[in-house]
Amino acid sequence: xxxxxxxxDPDEDESPRMEEMELDLPAGRDLMVLDVLELMKARDPSIAxxxxxxxxxxxxxxxxxxxxxxxxxxxxxxEAAPRGKLTLRPLPGLPVVRDLVVDMGQFYRQYEKITPWxxxxxxxxxxxxxxxxxxxxxxxxxxxxxxxxxxxTACPSFWWNPDKFVGPAGLLQAYRFLADSRDTATAERLAAxxxxxxxxxxxxxxxxxSVCPKGxxxxxxxxxxxxxxxxxxx
Amino acid sequence: MALVTNVTSFGRSGLxxxxxxxxxxxxLGLYGLCLVGFFATTPNVDHATLVGFLDSLTMKAFTTLAVxxxxxxxxxxxxxxxxxxVRRHYFGRGHTVYLATYQVVCLGAIFVYVLWxxxxxxQISGS
Numbered sequence: 001x002x003x004x005x006x007x008x009d010p011d012e013d014e015s016p017r018m019e020e021m022e023l024d025l026p027a028g029r030d031l032m033v034l035d036v037l038e039l040m041k042a043r044d045p046s047i048a049x050x051x052x053x054x055x056x057x058x059x060x061x062x063x064x065x066x067x068x069x070x071x072x073x074x075x076x077x078x079e080a081a082p083r084g085k086l087t088l089r090p091l092p093g094l095p096v097v098r099d100l101v102v103d104m105g106q107f108y109r110q111y112e113k114i115t116p117w118x119x120x121x122x123x124x125x126x127x128x129x130x131x132x133x134x135x136x137x138x139x140x141x142x143x144x145x146x147x148x149x150x151x152x153t154a155c156p157s158f159w160w161n162p163d164k165f166v167g168p169a170g171l172l173q174a175y176r177f178l179a180d181s182r183d184t185a186t187a188e189r190l191a192a193x194x195x196x197x198x199x200x201x202x203x204x205x206x207x208x209x210s211v212c213p214k215g216x217x218x219x220x221x222x223x224x225x226x227x228x229x230x231x232x233x234x
Numbered sequence: 235m236a237l238v239t240n241v242t243s244f245g246r247s248g249l250x251x252x253x254x255x256x257x258x259x260x261x262l263g264l265y266g267l268c269l270v271g272f273f274a275t276t277p278n279v280d281h282a283t284l285v286g287f288l289d290s291l292t293m294k295a296f297t298t299l300a301v302x303x304x305x306x307x308x309x310x311x312x313x314x315x316x317x318x319x320v321r322r323h324y325f326g327r328g329h330t331v332y333l334a335t336y337q338v339v340c341l342g343a344i345f346v347y348v349l350w351x352x353x354x355x356x357q358i359s360g361s
Contacts, residue, residue: 157318160318160319160321161317161318161321193248194247194248194249195247195248196247196248196251196314196317197248197317198248199248200248200249200251200252201248201314201318226252229249230249230252230253233249233253
């Protein structure tokens with residue numbers, strides 16, 4: 001199989017380059033892209049990428065495969081490269097540390113901005129803060145995010161304003177806490193999102209929905225935040 | 235009440251911009267339908283029929299509202315485009331100068347596009 005992989009070591013290279021290589025993949029098996037990366041690393045140990053759980057849970061190996069963001073460990077080669085050539089690049093829009101490894105600092109700073117923890121200023125009960133099954137149901141489709149950054153780095157609004165636009169991953173989590181019946185900081189959370197950039201820079205193009213490896217829908221969550229802001233504003 | 239306050243701060247609140255863009259789009263849509271209705275039901279459109287169409291206080295007020303809505307819609311859109319693309323990453327350290335220039339040009343153009351049609355419409359004789 002023909003493979004083209006992005007290579008860049010800021011300590012040694014003046015500019016990035018695409019390295020071409022050919023690998024013999026085992027016949028009769030549809031490998032995951034991560035398996036291909038492992039085979040490549042066996043041949044050239046200098047290639048750098050992140051990986052951990054290898055089953056789509058940790059979110060470490062988010063990369064761009066033939067122009068589409070996804071997790072290398074759960075993306076079959078047949079799906080990533082239906083025409084036979086596999087092109088691997090780092091997640092777009094974030095600074096490259098080396099090869100396929102990106103600096104996630106900007107992504108995490110946006111995540112931090114939405115106060116990603118439960119805020120409740122009432123005295124805690126003896127055991128735990130309970131929810132009705134209906135209230136718990138509201139968190140489905142929100143809490144499953146693994147922060148792989150595939151969605152935010154597929155979003156042009158995040159590319160243009162990564163320091164101001166929270167991005168789909170952060171906003172999905174923002175709504176996760178806005179929708180939580182146990183959280184008492186709704187007004188403060190909404191006030192922090194009301195500026196022209198944090199939420200309203202989303203143009204609804206739904207790249208985030210298209211690439212999310214967990215099948216989540218950040219665009220819908222962003223729409224619900226806007227509705228809450230509108231209700232509060234009126 | 236909070237929304238009213240935000241709307242008056244025009245350009246600094248995402249919610250106000252969001253609402254203004256949609257309200258102005260509705261106004262422009264209704265005005266567009268009005269124009270389509272006029273052209274569809276008027277067999278021979280000439281200067282006299284156009285003057286007759288616009289020569290009422292209702293149409294002058296509606297046209298004024300549409301022009302103001304267009305100005306708001308355009309400014310929010312152009313401001314958004316500018317803050318998306320005129321960035322340090324592309325324009326270097328002086329990007330704020332480019333952005334300010336872009337915004338002044340946009341505001342100037344919008345100012346002209348407001349004054350021009352309004353001066354035409356409100357100078358129509360017979361009112």
